[in-house]
Amino acid sequence: MKHIASLLIFCLLALGVRAQGVMKFEKDTHDFGKVPEGTMATYEFKFKNTGNQPIIIANVQASCGCTTPDWTKTPVLPGKSGIIKAMYSSAGRPGIFNKTVTVTSNASTPSAVLTIKGDVVTKSEMKTMMTPAQLAQSPRLVLDRNVHNFGKMESGQQAVAKFTVKNPGKQPLELGMITSQCNCIGYKAVPPTIQPGQSAVVEILYAQRQTGQMSDMATLTSNDLNGDVKITLKATVVRDLNAGSMVKESGAVVPFK
Template identity: 60%
Template sequence: MRFASTLVLCLLALAARAQGVLTFETTDHDFGKVPEGTMATHEFKFKNTGNQPVVIANAQASCGCTTPEWTKAPVLPGHSGVIKAVYNSAGRPGVFAKTVTVMSNATEGSKVLSLKGTVLSKEEIRASLTPAQLAATPRLTLEKATYDFGRIEAGQQPVAHLTVRNTGPKDLVLGTLTSSCYCVGFRTVPAAIKPGQRAVLELVYAPRGTGALAEVVTLDSNDPRGDAKLTLKADVVKSLVPTSLVKESGASVPFK
């Protein structure tokens, strides 16, 4: 009886020790000075130093400005994985400190990773650059700064196609779109534009009213010269169907 009890206790002790362990190379990262408009990215690498597979259930950022990605497959003992954190610096000059909380089935079920840095405004960057250094930065050029949808019906969400060129010697990274109406967004997130290349941006417009509308949209990027501004125009009507046809369709037809 005593032997059986001792065996059970030993098995329970072994089971308690049979668990995955997340060992990170580092849990803190300092980006230092980050130019406004860039997507500051860091990969937190880890290794499973335990004796059971580790599954990352979730990685939760402390704000919507930080986007985490992580290894989805079970990490076997002795194998490695990564937690990738991307901080969107667009429109956020100044000091920042963010966290990503990693939840898993490891011995330490919750692990906090920290990010910090200082986002330099475009004015600060531009003031610190010599003319030669400024010439070596990416440069955003809009082929046209106005797009007219013409006459559209309320409730429609038309797409504007605008061409952007990078006339600088480094990759141009586009950031966020902002407008006072909060009614314009990217159809798909644009990729970085190589030097000398161009890209067609697809902007989805969801008008908030009717009549002759003109929405000023600000396009953020890593061009230190400043943000680009463009205007979307539209004549928004309640219906594109002529009034006479609406009346005819609603008129009663007498029996013959």
Template identity: 50%
Template sequence: MKTKLYFLFIFCLAFTANKAFSQAEIKLEKETHDFGTIAEGTQASYEFKVKNVGNQPLIISAVQPSCGCTTPEWTREPIQPGKTGLIKAMYNSTGRPGPFHKSITVTTNAATPTQVLYIKGDVGPKDLKLNYTPEQKAMSPRLALGSTTYNFGKLEKGQKAVAKFTVKNNGREPLVIQGVKSSCNCVSFKVSEQNIKAGQTATLELTYVPMVLKDQNEVVNILSNDIIMPDIRLTLRANVVESLATQNMLREGKQPVPFR
């Protein structure tokens, strides 16, 4: 009887120990990103890489910024052991001149359930210009685009549409796309490579959500660490029409139901 109890005790102890060591574990590539000096009106963006170094799937349950000026996006599906996910932080500098230092609290099912990320920088004037030496200019990354115009054709008002551009770094140092700026504040961006090495290319995606009807020509400034041409202009064109849902509702003589 004592032998059975002894083996039962050992089994329970081993089961408990195994459960204790079965855990997702989060590893961050870095905890703070410095945007440096950016022009006011820039929507600066950075993707933090999150790796699961545990032996169970990692689930990011919440990402909470310290203020409404920072908008987060993150990998929603479970991150398997050994795999990497992303937490994207976007800072809207419109009307916020001066230095900023914002925190983003990340909650997961990891052994350490709470992690804090930080973004910081300094918002300069809208027409920001900096002085550089010839040596700095010679070493600068250089942003080149295959095309500077994209025509969506017909879009419904409020419809989300994506334009893709090929970006090449013709400089010597890694190129970083720091943000986008548009008068409508209706354009956001995503880039396939955070640091584009010299001579390499990447895909730049611009997400456009038109809110004004008729023909639109939205000028979008692409901001980067290219000190020769720190912003390059792209044009997004679209013929914006009322949504089909609204048209059908009007055709049937129905009235939209307001939110309560």
């Protein structure tokens, strides 16, 4: 009886050890090849849970700040699939890159390392490598306008301008970084990949702290090989928009009207 009981306990323990999720990736390395500078190189690593218990991803850590990870946040049940998304910002980073993301989970292998790599080249370099037919297949970034005037706004206020982005090109359009000399312009909301012939709205924040008649330019990067797009944001920036505020006009102090 003792022998049978010991054997039963051993079998139960063995089954408990085997009762784990197994994270099986389709591949653990992705090579983007040539990446136009300014674009966000994005790839989704797909995995399947081939084990017999749910997999919960605790964390995904990138090897540098230039790589942003995202992942399936809900438990991945046995037989189901999940993703680890790695996004590399190529703006201002020409040259070869090789970055990793480390996945920590309760799977049978608690830590997995995924790799993304590629070669960031300028758009002018990309254009010289491509035939006219290939260039014709490029995505295109077209805005409904290139200038937005906020009118009167308060210093430090975060005003939002909505621009419509259209992609009349032949390939999906992806927006990259937005840059400005004033460091007062940024994204509030960026649309996902814009398919050929489709449009989407991008929301841009403007937070100018200087006062007076302001006009600031920003550059929107994308995977449009024809070049980046520039926008100009204008405003009359005052210290206080309250009805009782006093401002200087022509050397005299007068209230807002």
